[in-house]
Amino acid sequence: MTAYAALTRAGYVASVRDRTTLFFTFLFPLAFLVLFGLIFQGQHVNGGMASINYTAPGVLSWGVGNACVFSVGFALMQWRRDDLLRLIWRTPTPLRSLIASRWTLALGVAAAQTVLFTAVALLPFFGLELNGPWWTGVPLLVLGVTAFLAMGLVVGSLANTPESVAAIANLVMVPMAFLSGSFFPDDLMPSWLRTVAKVLPLHYLNDGLTDAMGGRGDLGDIGLDCVGLVVFALIFGLIATRIFRWSNRT
């Protein structure tokens, strides 16, 4: 077994055995989806797309981003605190195998979330219809996972305790979720707020997924969202490499 495969397997086994994480990764966002789906059932935003066409991609993008940031942030902090990173440092395994295994896991989680949330939203009761180039969701999600994974690496490098991971990640993710239109349609937000949201990575993932599912924008718009995610992935990746630490002791 290669180091990459072993790390991926270890990560998979560890997450499957962790009920709390499973709850926050899958059921918590699903509860939001069901809640908003019930409240706004059958309504249309500004006479345009159905409300569920905002809710489903919104909750999906937030769920994916949240899961990435938290899982990677926690894992990195914990592994450094437990000296597991130093154990890996002593082996010939390069850091990229470690990152690649986390990336694979995050992609797997994102895929499972997508299937689950979309399947629920597609139920006739909620009434989601895929009118757009829904397949563009794949590159969007891959890039989104990459960007939020990099962000998780930053969070995990900054924080030294589980409390501070949760604090930093929530501080970043909760306002971002609101500003990026994950919880209510950003088409209803004042235009200056939408401009502000352009500096947030979740905005691009949410915007792209909404376009992809509901057919609101064309391929060019989705391409621009992809570019935005790439830029954020690069920025966070660069920051993460600058502040990455193998050990807490300095």
Next chain:
Amino acid sequence: MTTDAFLAARPRVRPDLVLGPSLLRGPTRIHLLKDPRTGRRLEVGAKEHFIITRLDGTRSLEEIGQAYSGAFGTRLGEAQWGQMLRLLGTRGLLDGGPAPVAPTPVPTPSQGPSGFLSGHTRMVADAPALMDRLHRLTALDRRPALLAALTALAVGVLAVVAVSADTLWRQTVHTAEQPVLLFAVGCVLWCSLALHELAHGLFARTWGGRVSEIGLRWILGATYLYCQVDDVQFLGSRARKVATACAGVLANLLFLVPFYVIWLVLPADAQARPAFGALLLLGVVTGLANLLPLAPLDGYRALGHALGVSGLAEGSRTFTALAARAVLRRGPGLRAYPPRLRLLYGGFALLTAAQTAALLALAGLVLRQLLPDGMALLAWWLPTALLAAALLLWGLGNLGRRLRGRRTEGGTEGRTESRTEGRPQGPAEDRTPGPARSAAPTSPSAEPGQVTGVRTPLDPARKGEMNEPHAQTGTAPGPVSATEPVVVLDGVIKRYGEVTALDGVSLTVRRGEFFGILGPNGAGKTTLVEIVEGMREADGGTVSLLGQSPWPRDTALLARIGVQTQASAFFARLTAGEHLRTVAALYGTDPDAVRIALERVGLTEKENARVDHLSGGQRQRLAIATALLHEPELIFLDEPTAALDPEARRELWALLRSLRSEGRTIVCTTHHLDEAEALCDRVAIVAGGRVIALDTPRGLIRALAAPARLMLPAAELTAEAALALPGVDRATVEGDELVLETSAVNHVLTALGDLVDIESVTVRTATLEDAYLSLTGHGTEHRS
């Protein structure tokens, strides 16, 4: 020969040896030498150059050695001198030595066999003779006026073409629509390129260079003439080299003169006039394009010569890669590059990038003109996409080759390679392994100015081997395998800001030893171990682990040591077996190692228990099993029995003893003194960042000369009576016990046997704890 006689010798290098220029290659300065008899070229470092230039027969080795130590701050021992002189001798460079063996003429060029798709053929039977004839005809070196006139003429061509550029452009466009005419123009320009090459050769010949071959090369249907020039670097001044590099373009421009005249005299409506116009414009453009400072064009060569840099593009590439890694905080950083060189290599990288971008934009512009409007996007991006695709293919090819190389090397060798990967690599010519290239002289190489590299005795990379013979200090004579030092620290200093964690630590751990490092918390034990395993860099002193420097991270070296961590690092929520299998995969070891390691630490039945559910002792065992998975030679244990109950401690001790009996070297930090006394062969006591004592546990106790203490019920004997006994130094009553101190336990016991019930006497001899407390200044009890 005695050392004195040796140092008084005045050898000299052959006077006909040609000293070439000093050039920059990457961050280092190299000097070129040429043996005119064999045509062999050598490349030496600054230190060797310093010596060679002073070996003139008038100075003795001693004098040179003094000058050398003045210049470089290190002395030359007899060993280094011997190596240096042997090197010069075997290459036939010493005067009076054996005549150098001329290399057998190799059928050049060394560019691989010819085939249909690519290859070469020689066009001139005796290229040097032809160049000699041309040189006699032109004699440029004796007629600077001629050279000036030719240059003026070329500038004139540029001027007239610039003046009538508008007309010429229209005529070029017109010609471009007639394939036959365009083809004719191309053929003429092809001939111009042949002259271009010849001009390089002629200029080089003028200043003493040698043209070894003139021929024709073809690659995928494209053909071009070439003129192979040796020794461009030996032409003398930089100006000559620059002129040689620019000579080709001069020839291109001069070639156009007759065509310009024809173009001028032809009537305006002559059918052939546009073709001549196109020839002029395209000739000037291709000529000038060749002057772009972009590898491998002539302008790039000229720039390299002007700056005195060998391999500017290669050096710049290496520098950029290093800089990129430094931004990501990987690799060794840019310490080797002073600001001037950063500017040089960084500047050239930016220049190359700017030129590439400009060329791509230009190509896009041209394509935009050629392709219909509907394909505008394609036209703009096609050149970039093609370049990106080519780079991608090239990168994939490299990656594939590296992967294949790794697979064939396999197993442990694979690790060695991953280690060298992280190091900066020298220029392409340097990548051949040292012994191979110093073993035999290479034939005059294909590229002008390329030289044979020699790994010389003063190579900084091998300095440590020769100048620092400290590794053996303190080791007793004996079989090498038994006393071979595994860890050698010499004056190691580590500071964290204001705090000095290690303050000149020196110690040697020998193979097969159980070595204890004892000290109070915060004494620097952990820092010490982290420096030895290469996790931290020492601020001063030298560290050697298994004969190598552990810093920076050296995975091949790390694979030979095992470290048990204080925190017991396990993968969360995995079982013991799963954890070990994961770590085994990280090391790339056989999964079978897991079973063996579990057996060895006695955890076989806990294989399927979650790591979080193991007891303290089991966790310590699992941590040790983790450190043993890859069968390390040297094991670091960090407080292995911390927080264990006495029974678990005893069990762990048995395990540690069995590891030692397998011949492994063990370094163990602890603050349990009984543990050190029970397990360690030698103990270093560290306090305040210093080694305050280093000896066997027994030796430490003996050195303390602490008295033994005898205790008996106070009711049995009075203090006064006890003091009267021979050998009793002190007698005090503590509670209901009488405590006697003595350094002659047996005598006192014998005497006591007559007075009291000997069964009621308890004896406490000095322990390592006493020695430790005394040394670290925490105990005053036994201070005399």
